[in-house]
Amino acid sequence: MATDDASTPSSAGDIEHIKINASNLSKVGFRPSFWTYLKQVWEFRHFIIFDSRSRIAGDAAKDSLGQTWLVLNPILNGAAYFLVFGIMLGTGRGIENFVAYLIIGVFMYRFTVSAIVAGSKAISGNRSLVTAFNFPRMTLPIAINVRELMRQMIAFVTMIGLIAIIPPLEPISWKWLMFIPIVAIQFLFNLGLSLVLARIVTVWNDFSHIITFGTRIWMYLSAIFYGVERFEDLPIVLTFMYANPLFCILDMTRDVLLYDAWPDPMRWLVLGSWTVGLLVAGSIIFWQGEETYGREER
Numbered sequence: 001m002a003t004d005d006a007s008t009p010s011s012a013g014d015i016e017h018i019k020i021n022a023s024n025l026s027k028v029g030f031r032p033s034f035w036t037y038l039k040q041v042w043e044f045r046h047f048i049i050f051d052s053r054s055r056i057a058g059d060a061a062k063d064s065l066g067q068t069w070l071v072l073n074p075i076l077n078g079a080a081y082f083l084v085f086g087i088m089l090g091t092g093r094g095i096e097n098f099v100a101y102l103i104i105g106v107f108m109y110r111f112t113v114s115a116i117v118a119g120s121k122a123i124s125g126n127r128s129l130v131t132a133f134n135f136p137r138m139t140l141p142i143a144i145n146v147r148e149l150m151r152q153m154i155a156f157v158t159m160i161g162l163i164a165i166i167p168p169l170e171p172i173s174w175k176w177l178m179f180i181p182i183v184a185i186q187f188l189f190n191l192g193l194s195l196v197l198a199r200i201v202t203v204w205n206d207f208s209h210i211i212t213f214g215t216r217i218w219m220y221l222s223a224i225f226y227g228v229e230r231f232e233d234l235p236i237v238l239t240f241m242y243a244n245p246l247f248c249i250l251d252m253t254r255d256v257l258l259y260d261a262w263p264d265p266m267r268w269l270v271l272g273s274w275t276v277g278l279l280v281a282g283s284i285i286f287w288q289g290e291e292t293y294g295r296e297e298r
Contacts, residue, residue, distance in 0.1 A: 031290040038283070040136045048139055052147035071158045078106040081225045095227045097258055100163045100170065104253050105224030107152075107159040111183075112190050112246060113215045115148040119194025120211055123202045123293050130293050137293050138286055141198050145191045149183075156183065163257055170258055178256040178263070185275055186249050192278025195286040202293060222246040242266070245274040 032040065082102055095101050122141035123130060130137060160179075163170055200207050222244055228251075231237040241247050248271040252263035 034287055037136060037287050041138050044136060044139045048143040048146055051143045052150055055147055056150055071155055074107045074110050074155055078103055081106060097168055099166055100258055101254060102225055103159055103162055104257060105250050107155055108250055108253055109219055109222065109224055109246065111152045112186060115145050115190035116193050116197060117211060117215065118148065119144045120197035120201045120208060122198045124205055137290060141194045142191065145187060145194055149187050171260055173260050175256045175260055179253060182249065182252050185271055188279060189245060189275040192275060192282040195282030196278060199285045199289050202289060218246060222250060243270060245271050
């Protein structure tokens, strides 16, 4: 005659007495406190690096030339801008070493735009991943910005190489090392702006089209292929230009790589203020939407 195992509930009444320890369970998509959230993001730092590297390798495998396009794209764009603005429209008149001036503008602009456009779609472009797994969603825009930084390393080496070999040759000095902190601040600026835009796009997906249009206007307003000196008689325009964080990045880079000069302290102040403000505001805004990312419908 079969007997019941003593450890197995024999009736519904026994089942009622089973206790479940739920202390280690958490709600999927639950938003923790802000500082706890940032700590969780830090714990995913290895995932961020792995995801960045793997996606770069995957994207490169799709094209025959692979990562060569990271160099060819800005060079081809620069050549087109030089033809239209430098030769046909003559916007480079009066600018010392206009070719290098234009190269810096195109390469540095491309870094910021590539990062924020891709970062703005960090949630909307990874909907299946967001809904399937429980992890701090801020890791996605961070991973995208790290990926763009890794990609641009090759482009930056190419940019500096072109500046060094295209006449008139620029003197190499210790000031060139200042390019490293400039890129570091640019990366943090890109990240802060990406966090803000990613949150907006999850609420209103059509805003991604406005971003594309806005970055194009931003390019024309940042002195990429013309000198800011042409606005010396228009103080309002100059004030707006000096408050433009992208112009600050370009001007600082040109100072250290082209003109053997230390960047204007006001450029550091303006760019630093934009960067800190966007990082703080972007982190808070993005964190506030943490519980909504997995369930929002488009």
